[in-house]
Amino acid sequence: MNDVAAALAARTAQDYKSSYKPIWCPGCGDYSVLSATTKALAKLGLSPEEVVVVSGIGCSSRIPAYTRCYGFHGVHGRSLAAATGLKVARPDLTVLVASGDGDGYSIGGNHFLHACRRNVDLTYVVMDNHVYGMTKGQPSPTTEPDWDSRLAPGGTGLRVFHPLVIALAAGAGFIARGFSGDPNGCAELLAQAIDHRGFSFVEILSPCVTFRPEQREWKERVRPAPVAATSDPARAARRLMTDDGFNLGVLYVADRPTAQAGARAATAAPDDLVREFER
């Protein structure tokens, strides 16, 4: 074993954790997502300084500062845009994007569609708890229509947003679902997602025990998907449309060309450009 390999082998999840104490509620699923993320990075042996964790606003979006990677905690809903700019400008970096169901599917919904179709090499992790937690309990796009809240008494009456189906329709090439109660399974999904070339989408069911205590029962409902991932979008669409939201694992993988260029070499100096103006 050479020195580099030895150094890689020596990495543990602890190497990717910062010293800051998370401000999440006790029992929040996001602790496990943090743990799964650091485990996945350790498993891949990535140098912490070569990894950037980008996020928007919400409980989930607190994650960057809890890692010992570079972090970018931007504005609400725009994490995919910031991450896209970063990855296109710096293709050498590994870019993870952390979001939640409000940040990612509501205010950031448009960017979700276009990140899927643009297929830039990002790993997009959405911690879905079917509620706005940071603003203390409002319905999100994935909240059940009859869920009662002060902002929407009696429920919204709206059908839920189906992020995996949307991702497939918009052109994502890697679609997976994890459950925060299974951090090792999530770590495995995240490692595969990071390895996938192109945009990868990992939805992680991450209970909000404060505003949705009934989600503690999710651990009884989740199960590994009964069949392996498909690369056929029609078959994937059928599976995603008909599953109950609790099948875990990689559900769809396809190889699509990525819009992202590799490292680009200059063929002209800036001052050469002036020739087209000259008369």
Place this chain on the structure above:
Amino acid sequence: MRVAVDEREARPAASATASPAPIRSWSVAIAGSGGAGVMTAGTLLLEAAARAGRYGLMVRSSGPQIRGGEAAALVRLASVPVESLDDTFDLLVAIDWRNVGRFADEIVLAPSSIVVGDADEGEVPDIFAASGARSVPLPLKRMAREMPGSWINMLALGLAGALGRLPLAALESAVRASWHRGDDALAANLAALSGGYAAAAGLGGASQPSEATPLAPARGRRWLVSGNEAAGFGAVRGGVRFVAAYPITPATELLEWMAPALAKVGGALVQAEDELASINMIVGASYGGVPSLTATAGPGLSLMAEGIGLAVAAEVPVVVVDVMRGGPSTGIPAKSEQSDLSFAVGGLHGDAPRIVVAPTSIADCAATTQWAVHLAEALQTPAIVLSDQFLGQARAIIDAPPLPDGVARRVTAPANDPDYRRYRDTPSGVSPMAIPGTPGTVYTADGLEHTESGIPSSQGRDHRMQLDKRSRKLASYDYGPRWASVEGSGAYAVIAFGSAVGPVREALMRVRAAGLDARLVALRLIAPIDAAALAHALDGVSRILVVEQNYGAQLYRYLRAYADLPGRTESFHRPGPLPLRPGEIVQAIREWSAR
């Protein structure tokens, strides 16, 4: 409260001024229905003028239709550089009259003007005939028909070129250089060009300078360029290697110029899904260490406000070029107005210091955009470049501008600093930025208020420290002599920015020729206002006139709020869509100086 002087809205002068005009020039409007090729004719006329060693300017004007609407190419030729349209046109060539009357406000004629129209296409509209201009009917359509394969716009080009006293060889050379079709069609259209040129004989010229001009200056001493292209070039020269943007009139050409240019210099452009994405993409790219830019117009700038605030708080350098157009809301997309100034200097929530600069001419779009990149990088803050539709979309033959040094220089952090704090409270307010990939300095950039280390904090002490730091870095920076162009002397001063500078400069030439001494302060650095430099430039001044193209006197109010102006300050302002002309400013200066 209504203050008579301050609130009075200036109105454009409808007729030409009687002032002496130190710039002798010749102006033509080529108009017709969309598809008639008037823009091609105007572009080729300007190209031919460049090849003939002349200076000139072309403004495109068209109705809101994408295809088939009315269109006019407004071209001014001179033997010295010109920065604005003149007050009147010496020649109007109408390929047809359909809807051309809609340009009556823009194409102002004088009794000495000539109107050439095709009598077979109808009479000269009353609105033009009323000017007293001499009407010369020419059967353009029939003439073109006699030369199969030729186009009427080539006849118009020949006619305009002859009356503008360009050599036929320069016109032919411009046509050949742009030709993308077959040789037969080229021959037919060169014949039409000559036919138009010959038809001009006997029509009589206008106030065209008669001195001989060189056929071709040494290549490279002049540019034929639009402000949008010049701004793109300045950006690349300043070090920009990533652009994300959403198409919007009148900024799109800047992006279309940059897309291939960036590919050549090793950069990239991403067409974003909206302006919210644009601004956040460039903040992300610049966080990654790559100087980044977006270009937009007012509606896009409004959408970007939150992202620009993020760049302020997270201290990420970005450049936002706002090519201003008529507002508010969708406003008048293809016409110029300087009405985004208030938003640019004050339109972010929180106390959010930012740089705002404005180019003073088409040529200056290059240097000022380059300067904006330099300032953004040096100060780790957003810089807004206030260009406008006139500067951006007009094309001009200019002397190749001096190109400043000043490639982006960002203070970055060395690796493995055990005490690294991204937002360290330094004396200058600028703290070294760790670029991802650098070992031992990981941190999280944050739009939340934060400690020196970047950890979110709602403590008053941290908030105060970071507010002070972000304010201090802009306030204590030495902006040098580029903050403004100060020209002339005297107890009277005119202050202007952006596309108002050109007509103001020409108006001042005229009033100086008439004996009124006045100085010009053409502001480049709008925010932060350099109050000390401004006071120095206005030393000895007793009367100030602030000239701008908007309804609300935005620059005037801004200066009154942030600078101690000597003497009495008044405002001349009017909204778009008509560009400011020297004559109306001469009139305003006369009235102002006589009060």
